Ligand SMILES: Nc1ncnc2c1ncn2[C@@H]1O[C@H](COP(=O)(O)OP(=O)(O)OP(=O)(O)O)[C@@H](O)[C@H]1O
């Protein structure tokens with residue numbers, strides 16, 4: 001356990017150290033929430049509009065999506081920045097230590113997911129001032145779902161980064177993975193009115209299930225999948241990606 | 256167990272390139288052993304195999320009595336390493352880097368705090384303990400890495416080019432730490448370097464490595480005996496062809512260097528220099544500059560390979576015992 005907790009401690013220290021970056025990364029979801037959200041909330045302010053969004057106003061509909069997106073983005077970045085550990089050599093410190101590599105990397109992933117969650121909590125707290133229909137009772141289960149997606153995606157980030165040799169592909173991966181997954185998650189609009197092929201892609205996107213479940217808990221919108229499906233899929237994906245990350249990290253060597 | 260490191264026929268390939276071509280050597284407990292060799296000799300590769308980070312393609316290696324392939328965990332428990340390239344977390348402070356290392360190696364609480372304080376004071380970084388490492392100079396980072404590698408009291412410490420790229424003062428400083436470490440803790444130290452002075456200053460025994468092979472091994476004195484001679488460098492004024500290499504029975508070897516100087520191997524430079532001036536006078540050659548020195552490890556390398564160890568720093572001249580005599584005829 002000591003290596004696991006030490007890696008979480010490290011993520012925490014790095015997180016605190018990079019206040020500017022943390023605040024900077026909160027700007028993105030705030031822009032979505034305020035500018036995008038308020039803009040469309042005005043447009044969808046006609047009678048019957050709430051029918052499109054499962055019976056709630058657009059702002060309330062949007063918030064769970066933005067919170068999940070925040071955790072999703074942040075934990076992916078937390079995971080993939082293990083490439084900096086490769087680049088700056090810290091990874092050698094771990095590889096040469098008499099400690100379980102699996103435990104070390106799970107600590108790294110968990111730490112990343114926790115730091116991403118903290119940012120999600122900040123966004124959610126702000127949202128209560130902007131959106132009127134949010135349910136306080138739904139906060140904990142919604143965050144738990146976000147945490148699962150955070151674990152899955154941080155694991156995915158690590159697994160990808162372990163196969164990258166430089167930061168070169170970083171920008172491309174961000175655009176190729178993050179942006180489509182965000183739009184295909186139902187965070188901004190319902191999955192069920194998407195074209196068939198997009199719905200199909202949405203279903204293989206872990207973020208979709210986090211958005212779906214937390215939208216039920218926070219806004220009371222009835223889920224597109226069953227809650228049981230949301231929890232099962234996210235738990236499964238978290239385990240799967242963490243497993244892949246462990247395997248990749250165990251066989252890591254230096255070159 | 257008498258040996259800290261025992262290596263037999265070790266081979267390491269990268270694809271179809273063989274970086275380490277079957278080396279064998281032993282490091283005794285408590286000694287400082289140096290791998291001296293030019294860039295690309297295979298020093299780092301060997302260190303990475305010995306520290307369980309790379310799997311060898313052939314041969315065996317035992318570190319602290321354990322096989323690096325079959326018992327990597329046992330080896331890792333007993334070694335410390337300062338890598339050639341940085342391995343600190345640049346975002347964290349010196350203290351946090353030490354703390355995380357301590358935790359990973361199973362230390363905690365007040366004991367860990369005291370150890371960190373002692374070591375950071377040892378490398379004179381205590382006053383910078385709360386500064387993020389990214390603001391540290393190269394020398395400070397190196398010192399921190401040394402402190403970190405000592406935290407878990409390893410039996411065997413690997414230092415891969417501990418002073419590469421540092422200024423002479425910092426290098427001398429780090430040498431002091433290394434000597435102090437050895438004295439205080441009776442640790443075995445395995446050092447790699449391409450600085451001859453470093454090997455000579457620190458190591459009890461030296462293995463000279465070139466193109467993946469160990470080409471000589473012994474104490475600095477033993478190695479120098481391989482050359483056997485003192486070396487004199489002469490610069491002469493417009494020497495005519497034929498007199499470039501002076502001929503006399505006390506001259507054992509003569510070679511014209513690319514820079515135009517003439518290199519002479521003699522038994523005893525002190526006696527030979529006056530004779531050389533006589534000889535030059537006879538032949539009507541003006542000697543402009545005489546340099547002589549006892550054989551250095553560079554001469555040993557030159558003797559064995561016909562090449563020099565490329566020395567990037569300017570420290571060569573400070574390391575050598577150089578006698579200069581500038582003679583000018585009016
Ligand atoms: N990952 C790698 N893939 C392919 N070749 C490599 C790799 N690492 C090292 N080499 C090659 O193996 C040889 C030995 O390299 P190594 O780093 O062990 O040398 P070294 O003695 O430490 O040199 P230096 O003084 O430059 O550190 C070199 O020719 C180098 O180019």
Ligand SMILES: [Mg+2]
Nearest residue numbers: 298299339416
């Ligand atoms: Mg090297």
